[in-house]
Amino acid sequence: DVLAPHSPVEQYRDALLAPPIWAAGGHVNHILGTDDIGRDILSRLIHGARLFVAPSLRERFPCYVVFPQCAAGRRWITMARGVDHEPLSPQPAFYMSLAIKLLDALPRLHAIDTNRVYITGLSSGGAAVWDIAMRFPNRFAAAAPICGYGDEKLASRIAKMPTWTFHSSDDGVVPVSRARTMVASLIKAGGHPKYFEYSGLGHGCYGPAYREPEFLPWMFAQRRGALDTYKLKTPAPQSVPAKSAATTDAPP
Secondary structure, rough: OOOOOOOOOOOOOOOOOOOOOOOOOEEEOOOOOEEEOOOHHHHHHHHHHHHHOOOHHHHHOOOOOOOOOOOOOOOOOOOOOOOOOOOOOOOHHHHHHHHHHHHHHHHHHHEEEEEEEEEEEOOOOOOOOOOOHHOOOOOOOOEEOOOOOEEEEHHHHOOOOEEEEEEEEOOOOOOHHHHHHHHHHHHHOOOOOOEEEEEOOOOOOOOHHHOOOHHHHHHHOOOOOOOOOOOOOOOOOOOOOOHHHHHHOOOO
């Protein structure tokens, strides 16, 4: 709380794209600056990392964890958040291309099992998960996009990849229709995606998503090129209208 005293979802509208403390205009209130809607970057980074720093989880799920970050004012993808559909760009965005180079380098530097590389991200990071998975459908063992969005017309590329998608029905930043359409497209393409749809969480469903008790067991059970055979014991959220179908293993 001393290092990152802000909520990872709180928006400081008077501090949009604030630079880090060491740059001109930086302030101690936001050590790493803020993003394009005023959220404290350090708080968001620490919030996501908490899942992997608990000693019990580190013993049970030993792994290398990488948290690439975009520079202030830049994005992982070029696709807009609020539209119904936008095609995947021919080439990855600049910071996505840097993240790809980082992923290329890591197995040369560390003893990484390339059959067990998993990707997850939230918001624009969730969009980045869909983006990089569709560009490299044979590279990852599983993907867990949270309140993200992607090109559902290319869902067939990753239909066989294990995915677990999370969204909230009242998300005011990324419409829940983006998740519903993507999941439906994966099912139509022959996939068996897992999907949890919450309600009442707005754009902040990543907290409950990362706290799902089977999130890491499911993820670490996956292997590149293998189908998802993990059967969830955790029930899907029940506060979802029937027609919006929060599902676990089976298509609606």
